[in-house]
Amino acid sequence: MPMKKLDRSLIRDLSIFQSMSEEDLDAVLAMASIRQLPEGKAAFSQGEIATEFFALLHGRLKVVQTTPDGQQVVVRHVNPGDIFGIARAMRRPDFPATAIAVVESLALAWPSNQWEAFIARSPVLAMNALQTVGQRLQDAHTRIRELSTEEVERRVAHALLRLVRQAGRKTEEGILIDFPVTRQDLAEMTGTTLHTVSRVMTGWESKGLVASGRKKVVVKDAHGLHVLAEKPE
């Protein structure tokens, strides 16, 4: 079973499963099912009862909150190796957001009610989860600080640099964001409009900082972008 083998090594690397014994990991794996997510497909949706939690093996998801009047906000991205949808572990009955595949993705899914059993079997899991959620909290606070104090151009620069870190792939042109990103997406990540993002990107393009096309962004001068992102003025 080559598939099984692949999964195993990927799972071994999941931060949440670090320092777990092989037997415990086996027990955990025995409960998992595999979920294939074509691009655009939601792993779960905002408001849904959280009957499962997940770990991403391949691909990439965006986690989106929708406001009552339909505006969307990208809260974070899920990268390979991340666990996600752990609402129940935080004793929340429903999912507070929607997770949508931005490229074809592959995830493991476990029944939510297994969480307690897993923790009981391997308490280190709870500590790992705490670290993971703690990191997300830091990231969220960083976003809050940026949204509160920075103007649009710097926010977009920060968002783009984050994408570089999470999904950057070196090419001859520069660092390509390894999944489709529209102006609208960037707007939803930075609390602005696609029009404004477009204007900002056009400016950067002419300065040689980035090269972009339809659903595509290449960062040509990460350092220059970084300077721009940090410069207070």
Add this chain to the structure above:
Amino acid sequence: MPMKKLDRSLIRDLSIFQSMSEEDLDAVLAMASIRQLPEGKAAFSQGEIATEFFALLHGRLKVVQTTPDGQQVVVRHVNPGDIFGIARAMRRPDFPATAIAVVESLALAWPSNQWEAFIARSPVLAMNALQTVGQRLQDAHTRIRELSTEEVERRVAHALLRLVRQAGRKTEEGILIDFPVTRQDLAEMTGTTLHTVSRVMTGWESKGLVASGRKKVVVKDAHGLHVLAEKPE
């Protein structure tokens, strides 16, 4: 020792210590020291090594991030019964923010390196902490959504309603926020300026929604404020 007695009942109520056995709680308490914080005093500061973590018994703190150029952002408030400063539990060496008493406060402090021992003794503690941090993450995402999609007036309304929930005290005039709140504070909670907050509040005052004075806010019509906060237009 009446002080001891008081602490004990307060500690019993800390969400993080729910479902712990009496003996485990005793062991935890034995390691704690008491910390008195006069108004304006920081329990810890951004960047400091996290040698301790805390639980608030009385009073109120604000958790503030300072930007490189000195702007401040209030990330959240710490209310009685909350644990705070648990950076090390999230495997972060330093504190990512500063916690300042906004009224005279009383906290318990434990050495950071006790965390692991506590968890080992009582794994339910890790799960409680996970829930606590999970709740904070939800709150942070809510703030991100607000900052991304709402204009200033609605953001301030939401912030004020949050304060009502966390620290509202009924009086004849209306619901008083039970600690000193300046326009600057509200600005730092909502990503705007004290000038704009002042203008917004003046408008509300004339509509009879709030009554406010120096470092003081009374919500006279919480429902009206709520309508305003939710109305998309």
Add this chain to the structure above:
DNA sequence: CGGCCTTTTTGCTAAAAGGCAAAGATGAAA
């Protein structure tokens, strides 16, 4: 290759909010 849907760009205008400066309040301390 051509049509068509989606995404992106851009010009113009309007609204929202910030910055500056100065004048009023308020309360605490002397």
Add this chain to the structure above:
DNA sequence: TTTCATCTTTGCCTTTTAGCAAAAAGGCCG
């Protein structure tokens, strides 16, 4: 009571960003 530091309000002007509308560009499918 007077003084003084701190908060708050307000008028005016500027900047930033959103909104609207329309054109341009890309890429996919038949």
